[in-house]
Amino acid sequence: MDAMMMDSMKTAMPGMEMDMAAMQACMDACAACEQACTVCSTQLMSCSPACMNCADMCNTMMRTMMRMQGMTPAAMMAMLDACIAMCQVCMDECMEHADNSEVCKMCAAACQACMDACAMVRESMIAAR
Amino acid sequence: MDAMMMDSMKTAMPGMEMDMAAMQACMDACAACEQACTVCSTQLMSCSPACMNCADMCNTMMRTMMRMQGMTPAAMMAMLDACIAMCQVCMDECMEHADNSEVCKMCAAACQACMDACAMVRESMIAAR
Amino acid sequence: MDAMMMDSMKTAMPGMEMDMAAMQACMDACAACEQACTVCSTQLMSCSPACMNCADMCNTMMRTMMRMQGMTPAAMMAMLDACIAMCQVCMDECMEHADNSEVCKMCAAACQACMDACAMVRESMIAAR
Amino acid sequence: MDAMMMDSMKTAMPGMEMDMAAMQACMDACAACEQACTVCSTQLMSCSPACMNCADMCNTMMRTMMRMQGMTPAAMMAMLDACIAMCQVCMDECMEHADNSEVCKMCAAACQACMDACAMVRESMIAAR
Numbered sequence: 001m002d003a004m005m006m007d008s009m010k011t012a013m014p015g016m017e018m019d020m021a022a023m024q025a026c027m028d029a030c031a032a033c034e035q036a037c038t039v040c041s042t043q044l045m046s047c048s049p050a051c052m053n054c055a056d057m058c059n060t061m062m063r064t065m066m067r068m069q070g071m072t073p074a075a076m077m078a079m080l081d082a083c084i085a086m087c088q089v090c091m092d093e094c095m096e097h098a099d100n101s102e103v104c105k106m107c108a109a110a111c112q113a114c115m116d117a118c119a120m121v122r123e124s125m126i127a128a129r
Numbered sequence: 130m131d132a133m134m135m136d137s138m139k140t141a142m143p144g145m146e147m148d149m150a151a152m153q154a155c156m157d158a159c160a161a162c163e164q165a166c167t168v169c170s171t172q173l174m175s176c177s178p179a180c181m182n183c184a185d186m187c188n189t190m191m192r193t194m195m196r197m198q199g200m201t202p203a204a205m206m207a208m209l210d211a212c213i214a215m216c217q218v219c220m221d222e223c224m225e226h227a228d229n230s231e232v233c234k235m236c237a238a239a240c241q242a243c244m245d246a247c248a249m250v251r252e253s254m255i256a257a258r
Numbered sequence: 259m260d261a262m263m264m265d266s267m268k269t270a271m272p273g274m275e276m277d278m279a280a281m282q283a284c285m286d287a288c289a290a291c292e293q294a295c296t297v298c299s300t301q302l303m304s305c306s307p308a309c310m311n312c313a314d315m316c317n318t319m320m321r322t323m324m325r326m327q328g329m330t331p332a333a334m335m336a337m338l339d340a341c342i343a344m345c346q347v348c349m350d351e352c353m354e355h356a357d358n359s360e361v362c363k364m365c366a367a368a369c370q371a372c373m374d375a376c377a378m379v380r381e382s383m384i385a386a387r
Numbered sequence: 388m389d390a391m392m393m394d395s396m397k398t399a400m401p402g403m404e405m406d407m408a409a410m411q412a413c414m415d416a417c418a419a420c421e422q423a424c425t426v427c428s429t430q431l432m433s434c435s436p437a438c439m440n441c442a443d444m445c446n447t448m449m450r451t452m453m454r455m456q457g458m459t460p461a462a463m464m465a466m467l468d469a470c471i472a473m474c475q476v477c478m479d480e481c482m483e484h485a486d487n488s489e490v491c492k493m494c495a496a497a498c499q500a501c502m503d504a505c506a507m508v509r510e511s512m513i514a515a516r
Contacts, residue, residue: 005422005423005426005490005493008426008489008490009426027422031418031422035392035414035418035449035453036392038450038453038454039392039395039396039453039454041306041307041310041454042306042307042453042454044302044303044304044306045302046198046199046302047199048198048299048300048302048306049196049197049199049299049300050196050198050199050200052192052196052299052310053189053192053193053196053200055450056188056189056192056193057189057193057208059185059189059446060182060185060186060188060189062422063181063182063185063425063442064182064185064186064215066422066425066426066429067178067181067182067425067426067428067429068178069175069177069178069179069429070175070176070178070179070218070219070221070222071179071182071218072214072218074214075211075214075215075217075218078207078210078211078213078214078215079186079211079214079215081207081210081211082204082207082210082211084207085201085203085204085207085208086193086204086207088204089199089200089201089204090199092199093199102395103395106392134293134294134297134361134364137297137360137361138297156293160289160293164263164285164289164320165263167321167324167325168263168266168267168324168325170325170435170436170439171324171325171327171435171436173431173432173433173435174431175431177428177429177431177435178428178429181428181439184321188317191293192296192313195296195297195300196296196297196299196300198300231266232266235263304456304457305457306456307454307455307456307457308454308456308457308458310450310454311447311450311451311454311458314446314447314450314451315447315451315466317443317447318440318443318444318446318447321439321440321443322440322443322444322473325436325437325439325440326436327433327435327436327437328433328434328436328437328476328477328479328480329437329440329476330472330476332472333469333472333473333475333476336465336468336469336471336472336473337444337469337472337473339465339468339469340462340465340466340468340469342465343459343461343462343465343466344451344462344465344466346462347457347458347459347462348457350457351457
Protein backbone atom coordinates (compact mmCIF):
# COMPACT_ATOMS: atom_id res chain seq x y z
CA MET A 1 0.00 0.00 0.00
CA ASP A 2 1.48 3.17 -1.32
CA ALA A 3 1.79 6.31 0.89
CA MET A 4 -0.18 8.46 -1.54
CA MET A 5 -2.95 5.90 -1.66
CA MET A 6 -3.08 5.88 2.13
CA ASP A 7 -3.47 9.67 2.10
CA SER A 8 -6.37 9.34 -0.29
CA MET A 9 -8.05 6.89 2.07
CA LYS A 10 -7.54 9.09 5.13
CA THR A 11 -9.79 11.77 3.68
CA ALA A 12 -12.51 9.18 3.36
CA MET A 13 -12.92 8.88 7.11
CA PRO A 14 -14.06 12.21 8.47
CA GLY A 15 -15.00 11.86 12.13
CA MET A 16 -13.53 8.43 12.64
CA GLU A 17 -10.20 8.52 14.43
CA MET A 18 -8.05 5.60 13.48
CA ASP A 19 -4.37 4.85 13.58
CA MET A 20 -3.48 4.82 9.87
CA ALA A 21 -0.32 2.78 10.48
CA ALA A 22 -2.44 0.12 12.20
CA MET A 23 -4.90 0.23 9.29
CA GLN A 24 -2.13 -0.21 6.74
CA ALA A 25 -0.62 -3.14 8.67
CA CYS A 26 -4.09 -4.69 8.94
CA MET A 27 -4.80 -4.43 5.21
CA ASP A 28 -1.45 -6.09 4.51
CA ALA A 29 -2.18 -8.85 7.04
CA CYS A 30 -5.63 -9.43 5.51
CA ALA A 31 -4.11 -9.74 2.03
CA ALA A 32 -1.43 -12.17 3.26
CA CYS A 33 -4.03 -14.21 5.15
CA GLU A 34 -6.33 -14.42 2.10
CA GLN A 35 -3.42 -15.79 0.06
CA ALA A 36 -2.29 -18.32 2.67
CA CYS A 37 -5.88 -19.54 3.17
CA THR A 38 -6.43 -19.86 -0.58
CA VAL A 39 -3.36 -22.07 -0.98
CA CYS A 40 -4.18 -24.03 2.19
CA SER A 41 -7.72 -24.76 1.00
CA THR A 42 -6.39 -26.65 -2.04
CA GLN A 43 -4.96 -29.41 0.19
CA LEU A 44 -8.42 -30.96 0.56
CA MET A 45 -7.93 -31.41 4.29
CA SER A 46 -10.72 -30.83 6.80
CA CYS A 47 -9.70 -27.18 7.23
CA SER A 48 -10.55 -26.30 3.58
CA PRO A 49 -14.04 -24.83 4.08
CA ALA A 50 -12.82 -22.73 7.03
CA CYS A 51 -9.87 -21.55 4.93
CA MET A 52 -12.16 -20.49 2.09
CA ASN A 53 -14.44 -18.61 4.47
CA CYS A 54 -11.46 -16.91 6.04
CA ALA A 55 -10.03 -15.94 2.63
CA ASP A 56 -13.32 -14.31 1.63
CA MET A 57 -13.74 -12.49 4.95
CA CYS A 58 -10.16 -11.19 4.92
CA ASN A 59 -10.65 -9.87 1.39
CA THR A 60 -13.90 -8.18 2.42
CA MET A 61 -12.23 -6.68 5.51
CA MET A 62 -9.32 -5.36 3.43
CA ARG A 63 -11.61 -3.83 0.82
CA THR A 64 -13.79 -2.22 3.48
CA MET A 65 -10.71 -0.56 4.99
CA MET A 66 -10.05 0.88 1.53
CA ARG A 67 -13.65 2.13 1.23
CA MET A 68 -14.44 3.78 4.55
CA GLN A 69 -16.95 6.32 3.19
CA GLY A 70 -20.13 5.96 5.20
CA MET A 71 -18.64 3.52 7.70
CA THR A 72 -19.58 4.01 11.34
CA PRO A 73 -17.45 3.01 14.34
CA ALA A 74 -20.08 0.38 15.25
CA ALA A 75 -19.99 -1.19 11.79
CA MET A 76 -16.20 -1.14 11.78
CA MET A 77 -16.11 -2.89 15.16
CA ALA A 78 -18.54 -5.55 13.96
CA MET A 79 -16.41 -6.18 10.86
CA LEU A 80 -13.20 -6.46 12.90
CA ASP A 81 -14.91 -8.87 15.33
CA ALA A 82 -16.17 -11.03 12.46
CA CYS A 83 -12.76 -11.08 10.78
CA ILE A 84 -11.09 -12.06 14.06
CA ALA A 85 -13.70 -14.80 14.59
CA MET A 86 -13.19 -16.27 11.12
CA CYS A 87 -9.39 -16.23 11.49
CA GLN A 88 -9.82 -18.02 14.82
CA VAL A 89 -11.99 -20.75 13.25
CA CYS A 90 -9.51 -21.22 10.41
CA MET A 91 -6.52 -21.29 12.75
CA ASP A 92 -8.18 -23.85 15.01
CA GLU A 93 -8.99 -26.09 12.04
CA CYS A 94 -5.47 -25.81 10.61
CA MET A 95 -3.80 -26.48 13.96
CA GLU A 96 -5.51 -29.85 14.13
CA HIS A 97 -3.15 -31.13 11.46
CA ALA A 98 -0.33 -28.61 11.55
CA ASP A 99 2.06 -31.43 12.47
CA ASN A 100 1.34 -33.09 9.14
CA SER A 101 1.21 -30.04 6.90
CA GLU A 102 3.67 -27.20 6.59
CA VAL A 103 1.05 -25.28 4.61
CA CYS A 104 -1.48 -25.54 7.46
CA LYS A 105 1.19 -24.33 9.89
CA MET A 106 1.87 -21.34 7.65
CA CYS A 107 -1.87 -20.67 7.21
CA ALA A 108 -2.41 -20.76 10.98
CA ALA A 109 0.43 -18.26 11.42
CA ALA A 110 -1.13 -15.94 8.82
CA CYS A 111 -4.49 -16.19 10.63
CA GLN A 112 -2.84 -15.31 13.95
CA ALA A 113 -1.08 -12.32 12.38
CA CYS A 114 -4.36 -11.13 10.85
CA MET A 115 -6.20 -11.48 14.17
CA ASP A 116 -3.46 -9.47 15.89
CA ALA A 117 -3.57 -6.76 13.24
CA CYS A 118 -7.38 -6.50 13.49
CA ALA A 119 -7.11 -6.30 17.28
CA MET A 120 -4.62 -3.43 16.94
CA VAL A 121 -7.06 -1.45 14.78
CA ARG A 122 -9.81 -2.22 17.30
CA GLU A 123 -7.66 -0.93 20.16
CA SER A 124 -6.70 2.22 18.26
CA MET A 125 -10.38 2.97 17.76
CA ILE A 126 -11.19 2.47 21.45
CA ALA A 127 -8.19 4.61 22.46
CA ALA A 128 -9.35 7.42 20.16
CA ARG A 129 -12.84 7.64 21.63
CA MET B 130 -31.16 -23.21 -3.53
CA ASP B 131 -32.12 -26.74 -4.31
CA ALA B 132 -33.54 -29.07 -1.62
CA MET B 133 -30.87 -31.70 -2.18
CA MET B 134 -28.15 -29.11 -1.87
CA MET B 135 -29.69 -27.92 1.40
CA ASP B 136 -29.59 -31.51 2.69
CA SER B 137 -25.93 -31.71 1.82
CA MET B 138 -25.27 -28.55 3.81
CA LYS B 139 -27.22 -29.75 6.84
CA THR B 140 -24.77 -32.57 7.43
CA ALA B 141 -21.99 -30.00 7.55
CA MET B 142 -23.24 -28.56 10.82
CA PRO B 143 -23.09 -31.24 13.49
CA GLY B 144 -23.77 -29.74 16.89
CA MET B 145 -25.08 -26.43 15.63
CA GLU B 146 -28.84 -26.20 15.75
CA MET B 147 -30.17 -23.88 13.11
CA ASP B 148 -33.44 -23.37 11.36
CA MET B 149 -32.64 -24.55 7.83
CA ALA B 150 -35.59 -22.65 6.35
CA ALA B 151 -34.25 -19.45 7.92
CA MET B 152 -30.78 -20.26 6.56
CA GLN B 153 -32.14 -20.80 3.04
CA ALA B 154 -34.10 -17.55 3.16
CA CYS B 155 -31.01 -15.74 4.42
CA MET B 156 -28.77 -17.06 1.63
CA ASP B 157 -31.35 -15.92 -0.92
CA ALA B 158 -31.61 -12.49 0.73
CA CYS B 159 -27.80 -12.15 0.74
CA ALA B 160 -27.62 -13.02 -2.97
CA ALA B 161 -30.37 -10.52 -3.81
CA CYS B 162 -28.73 -7.82 -1.70
CA GLU B 163 -25.33 -8.38 -3.35
CA GLN B 164 -26.96 -7.91 -6.76
CA ALA B 165 -28.93 -4.79 -5.79
CA CYS B 166 -25.83 -3.23 -4.19
CA THR B 167 -23.68 -4.01 -7.23
CA VAL B 168 -26.11 -2.26 -9.55
CA CYS B 169 -26.63 0.63 -7.11
CA SER B 170 -22.87 1.22 -6.79
CA THR B 171 -22.61 2.00 -10.52
CA GLN B 172 -24.65 5.17 -10.08
CA LEU B 173 -21.61 7.02 -8.75
CA MET B 174 -23.64 8.52 -5.93
CA SER B 175 -22.26 8.93 -2.42
CA CYS B 176 -23.63 5.53 -1.38
CA SER B 177 -21.35 3.65 -3.84
CA PRO B 178 -18.54 2.65 -1.46
CA ALA B 179 -21.06 1.46 1.16
CA CYS B 180 -22.90 -0.50 -1.56
CA MET B 181 -19.67 -2.21 -2.66
CA ASN B 182 -18.78 -3.11 0.91
CA CYS B 183 -22.26 -4.47 1.47
CA ALA B 184 -22.13 -6.52 -1.75
CA ASP B 185 -18.85 -8.13 -0.67
CA MET B 186 -20.05 -8.83 2.87
CA CYS B 187 -23.35 -10.33 1.68
CA ASN B 188 -21.46 -12.61 -0.70
CA THR B 189 -19.10 -13.69 2.09
CA MET B 190 -22.07 -14.30 4.44
CA MET B 191 -23.86 -16.39 1.82
CA ARG B 192 -20.79 -18.47 1.07
CA THR B 193 -20.09 -19.03 4.76
CA MET B 194 -23.62 -20.38 5.19
CA MET B 195 -22.83 -22.84 2.40
CA ARG B 196 -19.56 -23.86 4.08
CA MET B 197 -20.43 -24.39 7.74
CA GLN B 198 -17.75 -27.01 8.45
CA GLY B 199 -15.74 -25.86 11.44
CA MET B 200 -17.99 -22.88 12.17
CA THR B 201 -18.77 -22.18 15.81
CA PRO B 202 -21.92 -20.47 17.14
CA ALA B 203 -19.75 -17.52 18.26
CA ALA B 204 -18.21 -17.08 14.80
CA MET B 205 -21.62 -17.39 13.16
CA MET B 206 -23.04 -14.72 15.47
CA ALA B 207 -20.14 -12.38 14.70
CA MET B 208 -20.67 -12.86 10.96
CA LEU B 209 -24.41 -12.20 11.21
CA ASP B 210 -23.77 -9.06 13.28
CA ALA B 211 -21.23 -7.80 10.74
CA CYS B 212 -23.57 -8.48 7.82
CA ILE B 213 -26.41 -6.69 9.58
CA ALA B 214 -24.12 -3.74 10.34
CA MET B 215 -22.95 -3.44 6.73
CA CYS B 216 -26.52 -3.63 5.41
CA GLN B 217 -27.47 -0.87 7.87
CA VAL B 218 -24.64 1.39 6.66
CA CYS B 219 -25.60 0.81 3.03
CA MET B 220 -29.29 1.36 3.69
CA ASP B 221 -28.61 4.61 5.57
CA GLU B 222 -26.43 5.89 2.72
CA CYS B 223 -28.99 4.94 0.07
CA MET B 224 -31.90 6.45 1.99
CA GLU B 225 -30.20 9.84 1.86
CA HIS B 226 -31.06 10.09 -1.82
CA ALA B 227 -33.81 7.51 -2.20
CA ASP B 228 -36.15 10.30 -3.33
CA ASN B 229 -33.95 10.94 -6.34
CA SER B 230 -33.08 7.38 -7.26
CA GLU B 231 -35.35 4.40 -7.73
CA VAL B 232 -32.26 2.16 -7.71
CA CYS B 233 -31.22 3.45 -4.27
CA LYS B 234 -34.75 2.84 -3.00
CA MET B 235 -34.59 -0.73 -4.28
CA CYS B 236 -31.12 -1.22 -2.84
CA ALA B 237 -32.24 0.03 0.57
CA ALA B 238 -35.16 -2.42 0.48
CA ALA B 239 -32.80 -5.29 -0.36
CA CYS B 240 -30.56 -4.27 2.56
CA GLN B 241 -33.54 -4.21 4.93
CA ALA B 242 -34.65 -7.66 3.74
CA CYS B 243 -31.14 -9.02 4.22
CA MET B 244 -30.90 -7.55 7.73
CA ASP B 245 -34.25 -9.13 8.60
CA ALA B 246 -33.18 -12.51 7.22
CA CYS B 247 -29.90 -12.41 9.17
CA ALA B 248 -31.80 -11.48 12.32
CA MET B 249 -34.09 -14.49 11.81
CA VAL B 250 -31.11 -16.86 11.64
CA ARG B 251 -29.68 -15.17 14.72
CA GLU B 252 -32.93 -15.66 16.62
CA SER B 253 -33.20 -19.29 15.55
CA MET B 254 -29.72 -19.92 16.96
CA ILE B 255 -30.59 -18.27 20.27
CA ALA B 256 -33.87 -20.20 20.49
CA ALA B 257 -32.03 -23.50 19.89
CA ARG B 258 -29.53 -23.02 22.71
CA MET C 259 -33.17 -9.67 -11.17
CA ASP C 260 -35.92 -7.13 -11.15
CA ALA C 261 -37.23 -5.54 -14.38
CA MET C 262 -36.52 -2.01 -13.17
CA MET C 263 -32.97 -2.97 -12.28
CA MET C 264 -32.52 -4.44 -15.75
CA ASP C 265 -33.69 -1.13 -17.25
CA SER C 266 -31.13 0.71 -15.18
CA MET C 267 -28.40 -1.56 -16.53
CA LYS C 268 -29.49 -1.15 -20.14
CA THR C 269 -28.69 2.52 -20.09
CA ALA C 270 -25.17 1.63 -19.00
CA MET C 271 -24.35 0.07 -22.35
CA PRO C 272 -24.55 2.73 -25.04
CA GLY C 273 -23.21 1.39 -28.32
CA MET C 274 -23.14 -2.24 -27.29
CA GLU C 275 -26.02 -4.21 -28.70
CA MET C 276 -26.93 -7.11 -26.47
CA ASP C 277 -29.95 -9.26 -25.94
CA MET C 278 -31.07 -8.18 -22.47
CA ALA C 279 -33.08 -11.38 -21.94
CA ALA C 280 -29.92 -13.40 -22.64
CA MET C 281 -27.98 -11.17 -20.25
CA GLN C 282 -30.56 -11.65 -17.50
CA ALA C 283 -30.58 -15.43 -17.97
CA CYS C 284 -26.79 -15.43 -17.92
CA MET C 285 -26.57 -13.46 -14.65
CA ASP C 286 -29.02 -15.92 -13.07
CA ALA C 287 -27.01 -18.90 -14.38
CA CYS C 288 -23.78 -17.39 -13.04
CA ALA C 289 -25.33 -16.89 -9.60
CA ALA C 290 -26.68 -20.45 -9.54
CA CYS C 291 -23.34 -21.85 -10.69
CA GLU C 292 -21.44 -19.91 -8.01
CA GLN C 293 -23.71 -21.40 -5.36
CA ALA C 294 -23.49 -24.98 -6.67
CA CYS C 295 -19.69 -24.74 -6.94
CA THR C 296 -19.39 -23.31 -3.42
CA VAL C 297 -21.32 -26.22 -1.94
CA CYS C 298 -19.53 -28.77 -4.13
CA SER C 299 -16.10 -27.49 -3.07
CA THR C 300 -16.82 -28.39 0.58
CA GLN C 301 -16.83 -32.11 -0.26
CA LEU C 302 -13.01 -32.17 -0.27
CA MET C 303 -12.98 -34.19 -3.49
CA SER C 304 -10.44 -33.57 -6.26
CA CYS C 305 -12.80 -31.13 -8.00
CA SER C 306 -12.69 -28.63 -5.08
CA PRO C 307 -10.05 -26.21 -6.41
CA ALA C 308 -11.74 -26.12 -9.83
CA CYS C 309 -15.11 -25.50 -8.12
CA MET C 310 -13.68 -22.59 -6.13
CA ASN C 311 -12.14 -21.05 -9.24
CA CYS C 312 -15.43 -21.45 -11.09
CA ALA C 313 -17.39 -19.89 -8.22
CA ASP C 314 -15.13 -16.83 -8.24
CA MET C 315 -15.19 -16.46 -12.02
CA CYS C 316 -18.99 -16.80 -12.20
CA ASN C 317 -19.37 -14.13 -9.53
CA THR C 318 -17.00 -11.81 -11.41
CA MET C 319 -18.86 -12.47 -14.68
CA MET C 320 -22.21 -11.73 -13.06
CA ARG C 321 -20.98 -8.52 -11.46
CA THR C 322 -19.40 -7.35 -14.72
CA MET C 323 -22.74 -7.81 -16.48
CA MET C 324 -24.23 -5.54 -13.83
CA ARG C 325 -21.49 -2.93 -14.34
CA MET C 326 -21.14 -2.54 -18.11
CA GLN C 327 -19.98 1.09 -18.08
CA GLY C 328 -16.76 1.30 -20.06
CA MET C 329 -16.92 -2.31 -21.25
CA THR C 330 -15.94 -2.95 -24.87
CA PRO C 331 -17.23 -5.81 -27.04
CA ALA C 332 -13.69 -7.29 -27.06
CA ALA C 333 -13.44 -7.27 -23.26
CA MET C 334 -16.92 -8.74 -22.94
CA MET C 335 -16.01 -11.56 -25.37
CA ALA C 336 -12.82 -12.30 -23.41
CA MET C 337 -14.77 -12.47 -20.15
CA LEU C 338 -17.40 -14.79 -21.64
CA ASP C 339 -14.67 -17.06 -23.06
CA ALA C 340 -12.91 -17.20 -19.68
CA CYS C 341 -16.15 -17.95 -17.84
CA ILE C 342 -16.99 -20.72 -20.30
CA ALA C 343 -13.46 -22.16 -19.94
CA MET C 344 -13.64 -22.21 -16.13
CA CYS C 345 -17.09 -23.84 -16.17
CA GLN C 346 -15.69 -26.47 -18.55
CA VAL C 347 -12.75 -27.24 -16.23
CA CYS C 348 -15.08 -27.51 -13.22
CA MET C 349 -17.58 -29.69 -15.09
CA ASP C 350 -14.83 -32.04 -16.29
CA GLU C 351 -13.45 -32.39 -12.77
CA CYS C 352 -16.91 -33.01 -11.27
CA MET C 353 -17.88 -35.54 -13.94
CA GLU C 354 -14.94 -37.72 -12.92
CA HIS C 355 -16.82 -38.70 -9.77
CA ALA C 356 -20.38 -37.76 -10.61
CA ASP C 357 -21.36 -41.42 -10.12
CA ASN C 358 -20.32 -41.21 -6.49
CA SER C 359 -21.62 -37.76 -5.65
CA GLU C 360 -25.03 -36.26 -6.25
CA VAL C 361 -23.59 -32.85 -5.40
CA CYS C 362 -20.93 -33.17 -8.14
CA LYS C 363 -23.63 -34.17 -10.60
CA MET C 364 -25.63 -31.10 -9.68
CA CYS C 365 -22.56 -28.87 -9.85
CA ALA C 366 -21.68 -30.20 -13.31
CA ALA C 367 -25.23 -29.44 -14.47
CA ALA C 368 -24.97 -25.88 -13.12
CA CYS C 369 -21.66 -25.46 -14.97
CA GLN C 370 -23.22 -26.69 -18.22
CA ALA C 371 -26.16 -24.31 -17.82
CA CYS C 372 -23.80 -21.40 -17.16
CA MET C 373 -21.69 -22.25 -20.22
CA ASP C 374 -24.83 -22.38 -22.35
CA ALA C 375 -26.04 -19.04 -20.99
CA CYS C 376 -22.67 -17.39 -21.66
CA ALA C 377 -22.66 -18.83 -25.18
CA MET C 378 -26.10 -17.32 -25.77
CA VAL C 379 -24.88 -13.84 -24.79
CA ARG C 380 -21.84 -14.36 -27.02
CA GLU C 381 -24.06 -15.29 -29.96
CA SER C 382 -26.36 -12.35 -29.39
CA MET C 383 -23.36 -10.03 -29.55
CA ILE C 384 -22.10 -11.57 -32.78
CA ALA C 385 -25.59 -11.42 -34.32
CA ALA C 386 -25.86 -7.72 -33.43
CA ARG C 387 -22.65 -6.71 -35.17
CA MET D 388 4.28 -15.01 -1.55
CA ASP D 389 6.52 -17.23 0.48
CA ALA D 390 9.00 -19.65 -1.20
CA MET D 391 7.54 -22.68 0.55
CA MET D 392 4.05 -21.73 -0.51
CA MET D 393 5.26 -21.42 -4.10
CA ASP D 394 6.73 -24.94 -3.87
CA SER D 395 3.40 -26.24 -2.67
CA MET D 396 1.70 -24.67 -5.70
CA LYS D 397 4.22 -26.07 -8.16
CA THR D 398 3.17 -29.60 -7.37
CA ALA D 399 -0.37 -28.66 -8.25
CA MET D 400 0.47 -28.24 -11.92
CA PRO D 401 1.60 -31.58 -13.32
CA GLY D 402 1.95 -31.39 -17.09
CA MET D 403 1.67 -27.63 -17.33
CA GLU D 404 5.01 -25.98 -17.87
CA MET D 405 5.06 -22.48 -16.46
CA ASP D 406 7.70 -20.06 -15.34
CA MET D 407 7.12 -19.96 -11.59
CA ALA D 408 8.92 -16.63 -11.23
CA ALA D 409 6.55 -15.13 -13.80
CA MET D 410 3.60 -16.66 -11.93
CA GLN D 411 4.77 -15.20 -8.62
CA ALA D 412 5.27 -11.75 -10.17
CA CYS D 413 1.81 -12.00 -11.75
CA MET D 414 0.07 -12.90 -8.49
CA ASP D 415 1.74 -9.91 -6.82
CA ALA D 416 0.73 -7.62 -9.70
CA CYS D 417 -2.88 -8.87 -9.51
CA ALA D 418 -3.01 -8.20 -5.76
CA ALA D 419 -1.57 -4.70 -6.21
CA CYS D 420 -3.98 -3.96 -9.06
CA GLU D 421 -6.99 -5.14 -7.03
CA GLN D 422 -5.99 -2.76 -4.24
CA ALA D 423 -5.37 0.24 -6.52
CA CYS D 424 -8.67 -0.34 -8.33
CA THR D 425 -10.58 -0.67 -5.06
CA VAL D 426 -9.27 2.68 -3.82
CA CYS D 427 -9.76 4.32 -7.24
CA SER D 428 -13.38 3.17 -7.43
CA THR D 429 -14.26 5.17 -4.31
CA GLN D 430 -13.62 8.46 -6.12
CA LEU D 431 -17.03 8.23 -7.82
CA MET D 432 -15.53 9.20 -11.16
CA SER D 433 -16.65 7.60 -14.43
CA CYS D 434 -13.95 4.92 -14.14
CA SER D 435 -15.49 3.42 -10.96
CA PRO D 436 -17.46 0.53 -12.51
CA ALA D 437 -14.45 -0.47 -14.65
CA CYS D 438 -12.22 -0.31 -11.54
CA MET D 439 -14.57 -2.57 -9.60
CA ASN D 440 -14.72 -5.08 -12.45
CA CYS D 441 -10.93 -5.02 -12.72
CA ALA D 442 -10.51 -5.51 -8.96
CA ASP D 443 -12.76 -8.58 -9.02
CA MET D 444 -11.08 -10.07 -12.10
CA CYS D 445 -7.57 -9.53 -10.70
CA ASN D 446 -8.59 -11.23 -7.46
CA THR D 447 -10.06 -14.16 -9.40
CA MET D 448 -6.92 -14.40 -11.57
CA MET D 449 -4.67 -14.38 -8.49
CA ARG D 450 -6.70 -17.03 -6.72
CA THR D 451 -6.78 -19.24 -9.82
CA MET D 452 -2.99 -19.10 -9.99
CA MET D 453 -2.96 -20.37 -6.41
CA ARG D 454 -5.40 -23.18 -7.27
CA MET D 455 -4.08 -24.71 -10.49
CA GLN D 456 -5.40 -28.23 -9.87
CA GLY D 457 -7.44 -29.25 -12.89
CA MET D 458 -6.53 -26.18 -14.92
CA THR D 459 -5.80 -26.71 -18.61
CA PRO D 460 -3.50 -24.56 -20.77
CA ALA D 461 -6.55 -23.42 -22.76
CA ALA D 462 -8.43 -22.31 -19.63
CA MET D 463 -5.33 -20.56 -18.30
CA MET D 464 -4.92 -18.68 -21.60
CA ALA D 465 -8.57 -17.61 -21.55
CA MET D 466 -8.21 -16.33 -17.98
CA LEU D 467 -5.04 -14.38 -18.80
CA ASP D 468 -6.71 -12.85 -21.87
CA ALA D 469 -9.75 -11.82 -19.82
CA CYS D 470 -7.60 -10.31 -17.07
CA ILE D 471 -5.57 -8.37 -19.64
CA ALA D 472 -8.78 -7.16 -21.29
CA MET D 473 -10.27 -5.95 -18.00
CA CYS D 474 -7.06 -4.15 -17.03
CA GLN D 475 -7.09 -2.46 -20.45
CA VAL D 476 -10.68 -1.26 -19.98
CA CYS D 477 -9.88 0.08 -16.50
CA MET D 478 -6.67 1.76 -17.65
CA ASP D 479 -8.44 3.43 -20.58
CA GLU D 480 -11.19 4.74 -18.28
CA CYS D 481 -8.70 6.01 -15.69
CA MET D 482 -6.49 7.69 -18.31
CA GLU D 483 -9.41 9.86 -19.38
CA HIS D 484 -9.05 11.86 -16.18
CA ALA D 485 -5.53 10.98 -15.05
CA ASP D 486 -4.61 14.67 -15.32
CA ASN D 487 -7.17 15.50 -12.63
CA SER D 488 -6.60 12.56 -10.31
CA GLU D 489 -3.37 11.19 -8.90
CA VAL D 490 -5.28 8.09 -7.79
CA CYS D 491 -6.45 7.39 -11.35
CA LYS D 492 -2.88 7.80 -12.57
CA MET D 493 -1.69 5.29 -9.99
CA CYS D 494 -4.55 2.91 -10.81
CA ALA D 495 -3.72 3.06 -14.52
CA ALA D 496 -0.08 2.24 -13.72
CA ALA D 497 -1.16 -0.75 -11.62
CA CYS D 498 -3.36 -1.95 -14.51
CA GLN D 499 -0.45 -1.63 -16.95
CA ALA D 500 1.85 -3.58 -14.61
CA CYS D 501 -0.78 -6.31 -14.20
CA MET D 502 -1.29 -6.55 -17.97
CA ASP D 503 2.47 -6.87 -18.45
CA ALA D 504 2.74 -9.55 -15.77
CA CYS D 505 -0.13 -11.55 -17.30
CA ALA D 506 1.51 -11.25 -20.74
CA MET D 507 4.76 -12.62 -19.28
CA VAL D 508 2.97 -15.71 -17.95
CA ARG D 509 1.26 -16.10 -21.32
CA GLU D 510 4.60 -15.94 -23.14
CA SER D 511 6.21 -18.43 -20.76
CA MET D 512 3.40 -20.88 -21.50
CA ILE D 513 3.79 -20.47 -25.27
CA ALA D 514 7.59 -20.85 -25.01
CA ALA D 515 7.17 -24.07 -23.00
CA ARG D 516 4.95 -25.77 -25.56
